[in-house]
Amino acid sequence: MSAHALFESALRHVAVFRKASEADIEAIANLGLQRTVEEGGFFFMQGDPAEYLYVLLSGRAKLCQIAVDGQQVNLRTLNPNQLFGAVGAVEVNATYPACAQALEASSAIAIRSDKFHLLLEQRPHLSFGLMKLMTGYIQEMQERYREMATEKVEQRIARVLMRLAGQSGKRVEQGVLIELPFSRQDLAEMAGTTLFTVSRTLSAWERNGLIATGRERVTLTNPHAIMCVAEGLG
Amino acid sequence: MSAHALFESALRHVAVFRKASEADIEAIANLGLQRTVEEGGFFFMQGDPAEYLYVLLSGRAKLCQIAVDGQQVNLRTLNPNQLFGAVGAVEVNATYPACAQALEASSAIAIRSDKFHLLLEQRPHLSFGLMKLMTGYIQEMQERYREMATEKVEQRIARVLMRLAGQSGKRVEQGVLIELPFSRQDLAEMAGTTLFTVSRTLSAWERNGLIATGRERVTLTNPHAIMCVAEGLG
């Protein structure tokens, strides 16, 4: 399959382009370049000029912010067919407000922001998809901000597990398996805590039979109980 | 001045409509109703159907989320000429993800979301203003999420003071005065902590001559020092 045809079929699965016509998809695909990034590499860094927006084709990546002292915070994880890095299409001369780092070898469609901006002017209905993405993202960030402000670490860790299970959990006989390139450090960044606390908490849950853990792997043997912790009921 | 003319002059000062033409402004003003809310009242509650979007005319309000246990988190404070509650214009049948509560008696232009949506379809260039607002807001929330995750309470309180000083500080001879209807409780909600910790911290700063405080009033006598705390340099 040619790159162009590959792009089109991927773009059709992007939520932002749900309502896009065939002609729209083709026009967008025409702007696309393919970029691959090895594990640990960056699609872009915080502060870089936002020259491209991306649609993840394969692999996994995370959006994260890095504080001046080097501490990282995980904002969201990116799965295939998700659009990211779109600031530049809205605002000229914008810079990325976060880094996009590949968790495993990944590839993406890269689209020049300025060209995509022109496309939005020519095909304004596409803006609605983008705005929906943004409002959804705003709501998610507001939620998580509230969680960070009001909830205890245990609860936040449980939420992270539930979120991961929802995104990429596999049903196995023992429960729901989360097998991803996430170390304790990664989980800690997602929950806004330290790897020590994550390790301790998971150990405690394992003792109580809620989960089974291993190197970069977690199985929720009692997803319901985890859900209760996440909702603050336990 | 008629309500209509009042609306037009206010709308021209709204950042989102910076690039709007006279005809755009007039069309928007035509959709507007005026709503007034007394101190403590709500423009809307979290979970309400998002039937209107608002432009604050006078007074001050806050956007906040309320957790199941009643704890509040302050997402942002709203000043005149700011647009808020716009989810409904983007997504049909959306609900507000937060409450908008008046900090003092306030008035706003209320615009029906569905009508504004139609207007966006007819005048698509208006979408860009809205998208800029959204990207800006996303960036702010990401910043604050990171701050909440990585910074100590003291630092966050300092940031709140700097933000308030920037928004509505008045230069007086002793320094920068923030005179707003913000109790310690409000400051705590903004910083994501408790009123006790805020009280203690402000007292400590007052002892060290960084600020002078009073009932619902703070004067930054040494703004530079507060800035240093906010940036994590002290």
Added chain:
DNA sequence: CGCTCTATTGACTTCGTTCAACAAGCGTGG
């Protein structure tokens, strides 16, 4: 003056981080 709302302060507790030591999984090259 007394009521209410707001703010202060101290004592105590809890939660989470820090640091250090150690264990286990995994790949690599001899």
Added chain:
DNA sequence: CCACGCTTGTTGAACGAAGTCAATAGAGCG
């Protein structure tokens, strides 16, 4: 295959930050 080193994960002890609770003090208002 094994030994080695690297990365990832575990655990304990000690510390510190911030939350909780309760008692008290002011400030403003009718």
